[in-house]
Amino acid sequence: MQLKTLQEIIKKKENKSEFAIVTNLATGNSEIFEKGKSLSKDFDQFKNQINAIYQSKKNEVIEGTDIFVESYIRPIKVIIVGAVHIAQYLVNFASSLNFEISVIDPRGYFATEQRFPSMKIINKWPDEAFKEIETDSNSALIALTHDPKIDDPALQHAIKKKFYYIGALGSKKTHENRCERLKKSGFSDEQINQIHGPIGIKLGGKAAPEIALSIIAQLVAETYKK
């Protein structure tokens, strides 16, 4: 692989682009495939097969050829509401899992760069903050403030946008109250039951990093259920 190609790949990953690397295993040539862009002569004759592998987000050698295709997809967006202690550990765990994280908290004393270095922090109320983040059914929400004023609008947004994972911190009692409020706001039981509350899988720990681990474990498990 040429250094030029390697550096282009790194740049594309930073920009969260979707692309594939195609390599001719017989000649050693490799280049970047992107939707709608033409390929060099070496690869052009295989463009339909390359596109099929890219669409299915796989890495494989095209059958009967020496062409290897490796797909790069956009990381899943995870929105954390509440720049609290648990969130600091979540950000650390999630960084090695390559989720794309945004932290929302309208409370300026929580959402500081000092507490979340080199993170996308949005110091706004959820309704305003979600105008800045494009979300869909491939997004996840982790609500950590257990303050209805902050969590509820975020949960409502996530339900409406059909996030694949929605979790909310709080005791069973807190969660029951939360469900009641959402019901009164017109959400169905089916919609409300999508919320993982109390959040996380049962590990038994109560410390902030332990709770963060239980949340991230649940998030990964739900990612592969889909």
Add this chain to the structure above:
Amino acid sequence: MKNSFDEKILDEANDWIIANQKVVLATVIQTWGSSPRPTGSRMIVNEKGDFSGSVSGGCVESAVVRECLGILKEKKPFKKIEFKISNESAWEVGLACGGEIAIYLEQIN
């Protein structure tokens, strides 16, 4: 759903090159049967034999390092290698899981 659990090996490869090291990139391109790491798994090796990342569960990495050093020495730009199930002789490199993997080695230049 699939997430891009990127291990940042390519970023590390670039860092090594910036630090004036020679880098060989090893990528799992095909697997048969049960194999420890999926297609697309990567490791990098420099001219001193330092390595990062993985192409198996520790089963064949030492042999991959040797092969990478070999292509650097012979100035070969790329090579394809395969590993099959190991037999019981203690020092033979292979996959204890019974799978087979093909790995593509390429110099970054």
